Amino acid sequence: MINVGIIGCGSIGVKRHIAEYEENDNVKLTAFCDRVVSRAEAQQKIYGGKSYEKYQDLLEDDSVDAVSVTVPNHLHAEISIAALKAGKHVLCEKPMGLSTEEMDRMIAAEKESGRQLMIGHNQRLIKEHQVARDYVATGKLGKVYAFRTTFGHPGPEEWSVDGKESWFFKEDEAGMGAMGDLGVHKADLIRYILDEEIVEVGGLISKEAKSFSDVDDNAVCILRTASNAVGTLQASWSFYGLEDNSTTIYGEKGVLHLLGDEKHSFVFTGRDGTVVQENYGGIQTNDEEGQAKKSFVMDAFIEALVMDERVPVTADDAKKSVEIILAAFESDRTKKIMMEE
Structure with a gap:
């Protein structure tokens, strides 16, 4: 116990x-x-x-x-x-x-x-993303050329215990807004699915959606991986009406579409006409229905402790995902592409 x-x-x-x-x-x-x-x-x-x-x-x-x-x-x-x-x-x-x-x-x-x-990165722990990682690792997708990943919802004021007065919107307590709340999840996810590092980052970041907030609420990043796959990462607190937590991976053998279809949370459309459609349960969201879903983070943490095994999201690994977000802020500030040292 x-x-x-x-x-x-x-x-x-x-x-x-x-x-x-x-x-x-x-x-x-x-x-x-x-x-x-x-x-x-x-x-x-x-x-x-x-x-x-x-x-x-x-x-x-x-x-x-x-x-x-x-x-x-x-x-x-x-x-x-x-x-x-x-x-x-x-x-x-x-x-x-x-x-x-x-x-x-x-x-x-x-x-x-x-x-x-x-x-606590939960995105890599759901089955849709674990199967996607397997598709990449085993060559079912072939060489990955491009990707896009998005996480947007109306913002923490919708569910935070303090509403618009929440620490989420105070720069001295939050440090960063949508990028720290949502963008870092997607940075971690892309690294996990592709199993490689990001070597170039460009960021466009704004504070336009929430007049009461000190922090960023919208961002679009351009990323390049070590194998030269290129893609976009979007994080937003201004998706009013419909949350989006989808990811699409484009490879030489087809396309993976994850969490972007109402009926099927995992869709592979092959270049040869093959179509694989599955519903593995999706991911936890902030609405009432989504809250009922498990994130698996706590279970994974406790299982590692009970079994005396290494935790599945280590600090060394998570640091690399935050560094992508920090590079995006620096890119927005300097108007330059940030490159891995």
């Missing part, structure tokens, strides 16, 4: 992490922390254990084996490092960090602690 503490009892902490841990037979929820302590106390009344206002106090609880860090982005590194030093395994929400220096310190803390740090 893994005793888990939750640091951050907002919408993501409650609706994603706590809800899925509660369904895992290998987990006991034992501690809850939030700077608005009433939120932690509300969860403690439901699940038992202890509630805390300060994360430092929770980390002193020797009964806690692992923690989920679901706090504003600017605290990811600080709290994850403190938790690792306290001997806890850590599942940290994305983006992993807001700078290379932060992420390097997180990686160093993990190595020094002997504990594990996993980053």
